[in-house]
Amino acid sequence: MTNERRERIRERAHEIWEREGRPEGRDVEHWQMAVAEIEAEAAQEADVGAPAAPAAKPRKAKAAPATEAEPTVAPESAMNRVAAPDNPEPEAALREAKTRKRAKKQG
Numbered sequence: 001m002t003n004e005r006r007e008r009i010r011e012r013a014h015e016i017w018e019r020e021g022r023p024e025g026r027d028v029e030h031w032q033m034a035v036a037e038i039e040a041e042a043a044q045e046a047d048v049g050a051p052a053a054p055a056a057k058p059r060k061a062k063a064a065p066a067t068e069a070e071p072t073v074a075p076e077s078a079m080n081r082v083a084a085p086d087n088p089e090p091e092a093a094l095r096e097a098k099t100r101k102r103a104k105k106q107g
Helices: 003-019 027-048 076-083 090-106
Strands: none
Touching: 003 027
16 A cells, blocks of 8 residues: 555544544544545546545434543554554554553553
């Protein structure tokens, strides 16, 4: 995957994350959605030879429970490490990141 393509996917995944209300724990899903959107746009441009249509209409975000803390934005390097399609074990990286976060909160 080229750096330019990875950056486009990362930016699109971030846009999806924001329009869905910044939910935690869905970074892999958002990455996959971004890949699908960008590939669909490229296919449409190749078929028609015209610019792609805008992204699909955003889904409604679920309301967060009142007790949930304000979500934080993961550092770019963490997002790439966890959600990158070339990472064979994104779940393991995500568990590791959550463990580090819990340890940081405790002490």
